[in-house]
Amino acid sequence: MNAPEVIKDKRSLFEKRKPVFPKAVDGYYRRLKWVVMAVTLTIYYVTPWIRWDRGPYAPDQAVLVDLAGRRFYMFGIEIWPHEFYYVAGLLVMAGIGLFLVTSAVGRAWCGYACPQTVWTDVYQHIERWIDGDHNAQVRLQNSPWTANKIIRRFSKWGIWLVIAFATGGAWIFYFADAPTLARQFISGEAPFVAYATVGILTATTFILGGFMREQFCIYACPWPRIQSTMMDENSLIVTYKDWRGEPRGSLKQVKNDPENFGDCIDCLQCVQVCPTGIDIREGPQIGCITCALCIDACDQVMEKIDRPRGLIDYITYEDADRERAGEPTQPAWKNLLRVRTILYFAVWAGIGLGMLFVLGNRMRLDIAVQSDRNPIYVQLADGNIRNSYDAKIRNMESRPRTVEISMSGLGQAVLWSTGGTRENAGRSVTVQVPADSVGKVRLFVAGPGEGVAKETFAFTVEAEDDPTAKDTQEVYFERPGTE
Amino acid sequence: MTDNRRIDTPTGTETVGHEWDGIEELDTPMPRWWLWSLYASIVWAIGYVILYPAWPMVNSATEGLLGWTSRGEFEQSIAAREAELEPIRQALVSTDIRKLNGSPELMQQAIEGGRSAFKVHCVQCHGTGAAGSKGYPNLNDDNWLWGGDLEAIEYTLTHGIRNPDHDKTRFSQMPAFGRDGILQPDEISDLVSYVRVLSGKEENSESATRGAALFEVNCTVCHGPEGKGDRTQGAPDLTDSISLYGLDRESLKYTITNSRYGVMPRWGHRLDAATIRMLAVYVHSLGGGETLPAVEEVNEDTLEKIGHEQVAGDERS
Numbered sequence: 001m002n003a004p005e006v007i008k009d010k011r012s013l014f015e016k017r018k019p020v021f022p023k024a025v026d027g028y029y030r031r032l033k034w035v036v037m038a039v040t041l042t043i044y045y046v047t048p049w050i051r052w053d054r055g056p057y058a059p060d061q062a063v064l065v066d067l068a069g070r071r072f073y074m075f076g077i078e079i080w081p082h083e084f085y086y087v088a089g090l091l092v093m094a095g096i097g098l099f100l101v102t103s104a105v106g107r108a109w110c111g112y113a114c115p116q117t118v119w120t121d122v123y124q125h126i127e128r129w130i131d132g133d134h135n136a137q138v139r140l141q142n143s144p145w146t147a148n149k150i151i152r153r154f155s156k157w158g159i160w161l162v163i164a165f166a167t168g169g170a171w172i173f174y175f176a177d178a179p180t181l182a183r184q185f186i187s188g189e190a191p192f193v194a195y196a197t198v199g200i201l202t203a204t205t206f207i208l209g210g211f212m213r214e215q216f217c218i219y220a221c222p223w224p225r226i227q228s229t230m231m232d233e234n235s236l237i238v239t240y241k242d243w244r245g246e247p248r249g250s251l252k253q254v255k256n257d258p259e260n261f262g263d264c265i266d267c268l269q270c271v272q273v274c275p276t277g278i279d280i281r282e283g284p285q286i287g288c289i290t291c292a293l294c295i296d297a298c299d300q301v302m303e304k305i306d307r308p309r310g311l312i313d314y315i316t317y318e319d320a321d322r323e324r325a326g327e328p329t330q331p332a333w334k335n336l337l338r339v340r341t342i343l344y345f346a347v348w349a350g351i352g353l354g355m356l357f358v359l360g361n362r363m364r365l366d367i368a369v370q371s372d373r374n375p376i377y378v379q380l381a382d383g384n385i386r387n388s389y390d391a392k393i394r395n396m397e398s399r400p401r402t403v404e405i406s407m408s409g410l411g412q413a414v415l416w417s418t419g420g421t422r423e424n425a426g427r428s429v430t431v432q433v434p435a436d437s438v439g440k441v442r443l444f445v446a447g448p449g450e451g452v453a454k455e456t457f458a459f460t461v462e463a464e465d466d467p468t469a470k471d472t473q474e475v476y477f478e479r480p481g482t483e
Numbered sequence: 484m485t486d487n488r489r490i491d492t493p494t495g496t497e498t499v500g501h502e503w504d505g506i507e508e509l510d511t512p513m514p515r516w517w518l519w520s521l522y523a524s525i526v527w528a529i530g531y532v533i534l535y536p537a538w539p540m541v542n543s544a545t546e547g548l549l550g551w552t553s554r555g556e557f558e559q560s561i562a563a564r565e566a567e568l569e570p571i572r573q574a575l576v577s578t579d580i581r582k583l584n585g586s587p588e589l590m591q592q593a594i595e596g597g598r599s600a601f602k603v604h605c606v607q608c609h610g611t612g613a614a615g616s617k618g619y620p621n622l623n624d625d626n627w628l629w630g631g632d633l634e635a636i637e638y639t640l641t642h643g644i645r646n647p648d649h650d651k652t653r654f655s656q657m658p659a660f661g662r663d664g665i666l667q668p669d670e671i672s673d674l675v676s677y678v679r680v681l682s683g684k685e686e687n688s689e690s691a692t693r694g695a696a697l698f699e700v701n702c703t704v705c706h707g708p709e710g711k712g713d714r715t716q717g718a719p720d721l722t723d724s725i726s727l728y729g730l731d732r733e734s735l736k737y738t739i740t741n742s743r744y745g746v747m748p749r750w751g752h753r754l755d756a757a758t759i760r761m762l763a764v765y766v767h768s769l770g771g772g773e774t775l776p777a778v779e780e781v782n783e784d785t786l787e788k789i790g791h792e793q794v795a796g797d798e799r800s
Contacts, residue, residue, distance in 0.1 A: 375614035375623060378623040378624050378770065378771075380625050380626075380725075382723065383683070383724045386623075386625075388770060418594075419590075442768075444770050
């Protein structure tokens with residue numbers, strides 16, 4: 001066998017990640033990002049701890065997804081499994097909401113509110129706090145594993161892990177009573193699934209926020225692809241105004257030959273602050289999450305060298321064309337109020353209002369009756385016929401209720417339930433249904449043996465404490481009669 | 484075979500050394516993760532074979548160090564469930580059957596337990612819906628040969644019907660009037676007419692009038708002067724709309740000529756007291772159950788117990 005020839009030129013299927021060490025920057029958009037981060041993180045961490053009194057029969061947690069009890073509580077709203085279309089509706093609204101935001105202001109979700117962006121941002125701040133700014137980070141990255149590097153690395157990863165743990169830890173409180181679960185979690189009595197969930201979310205937060213970062217947006221997330229099909233020439237994108245900036249040259253070159261150079265002095269500040277490590281001057285690209293930190297960085301430089309701000313700016317494609325041609329740009333409201341955005345908004349608001357309307361009018365009591373098929377009817381000694389029914393009374397109020405089930409139609413028939421007898425039977429029975437649950441009751445109806453084989457009548461359930469809570473179902477009374 | 488292995492330049496991978504019309508095959512090594520999962524599986528398999536039943540032998544497989552069997556696991560889970568249900572069974576047996584009504588919770592548990600026991604022991608004759616068929620009583624209706632209150636049903640279940648080897652069994656016997664030559668066929672025909680008049684299936688007729696005279700002589704001892712039957716003897720009520728063997732002329736003729744003897748096994752020595760009570764409560768709950776005669780003596784202990792159970796029941800619901 002010939003010795004295999006060693007090949008040095010090994011090609012890889014994947015591009016190697018170029019490390020990104022984003023530089024700190026201050027400015028209008030950076031401050032906006034701080035606000036959005038504070039608001040989103042507060043919502044995430046605080047929501048499960050908000051209390052909401054629902055009386056003694058329901059949990060007092062404002063937002064609770066009770067998987068075991070199959071109930072979803074959100075402030076004054078309680079969703080049962082059969083009402084899951086509300087949750088589906090919320091998801092549809094979230095989807096259309098993203099469409100709306102994208103068509104109006106571009107990838108604002110990616111740049112400001114996406115959890116991947118928010119947590120990466122938090123992690124990058126910690127990175128700068130431990131390792132120093134851009135240059136120090138590069139130096140540390142390239143240095144060998146000295147004591148300094150080891151200490152810095154481990155303290156950074158340690159803090160990341162604490163944050164990751166807090167992230168996973170907060171998630172589980174949405175699924176159980178938060179104070180109770182917290183106590184159980186600390187004392188080791190929480191269910192295994194709680195620890196597993198926290199473990200998994202800690203790991204994903206640590207890996208996604210600490211190491212994968214922009215790679216997740218570029219390679220894993222479908223949203224940028226979907227967004228790029230939804231953006232049009234009227235969506236806001238972060239744009240480098242090449243007609244103003246090019247040809248670029250250093251300050252010195254510009255000084256010597258001001259006529260032949262644009263405003264861009266090639267200081268690379270926009271590249272250094274970019275959290276995804278792209279060069280915005282190459283034009284719109286998938287890596288740009290439109291966080292606008294390059295706008296902040298460039299504006300600072302423009303101010304220093306005494307040029308107008310906005311060499312890099314939020315601008316629509318159409319406006320960019322106008323500006324390039326020296327025409328005035330459109331006012332912002334014209335960009336926002338377009339057929340497309342208005343339609344998205346109308347659909348979004350329509351679904352929301354529709355759901356609110358249905359929610360406000362939904363009945364909190366209903367009856368579902370199933371006739372006994374085995375046997376279909378029972379011959380009684382006195383010639384009458386008895387039919388049996390299994391009724392389910394759904395009491396969706398969080399208090400026990402006394403309800404009356406009554407018959408309409410089938411004039412000579414009588415009704416009783418398990419525990420009662422035909423002798424004491426009347427035209428209605430009274431049933432206790434526990435709070436927030438489905439009560440089952442077996443109903444017996446005895447009626448004359450002569451008549452049509454299938455006679456229609458109806459059961460009506462009515463709450464004693466609220467005469468408007470009412471539901472009716474039609475059923476058959478069957479007998480060996482004529483068709 | 485000449486060894487033509489070489490390194491393929493674009494991929495840097497060795498070829499397998501064959502060549503067909505200029506087409507060569509790369510000898511791409513197994514991915515590392517794949518190999519490691521293979522090794523891990525082998526280690527796992529060794530441990531598994533030692534701990535669990537694995538090698539098939541003549542009668543059964545090797546036992547494994549843990550001694551696990553699927554049947555053992557099944558029996559364990561059945562035993563665990565039985566242990567869970569034990570308090571209910573205890574409570575059911577220790578509660579006076581006349582006072583069961585006082586604890587709806589226990590009653591409901593008994594109904595559910597009876598429902599599943601019924602599916603094992605009773606459906607063969609009475610059907611899955613307890614509706615019976617010709618010769619097998621419908622347990623849903625309000626007609627009972629031997630009584631339809633909880634106590635009577637439990638007695639029937641425990642001692643059975645027409646068990647020759649058992650003293651306490653429910654026993655009744657109608658003579659085979661035709662076969663034994665007590666009545667002639669035309670007399671039987673007249674009796675049939677009368678019985679059909681009794682149950683409202685036929686208009687009165689000459690034949691029925693003759694039958695009425697025969698009835699008075701031959702049948703009233705058990706079925707009573709009005710044909711209303713007698714539960715102490717298990718004699719059916721002939722005036723109602725329900726009949727075990729049918730009210731058409733043919734069926735009635737056969738019944739009077741040859742008599743009929745349905746048999747129900749006694750369950751007292753096959754099932755435990757709790758299961759029998761559950762079955763009784765279930766059958767009673769099917770819609771035709773009759774109310775027990777009022778409780779005569781009230782003992783303070785039992786009263787207290789019922790009180791406790793009610794409170795416990797309320798808390799649970």
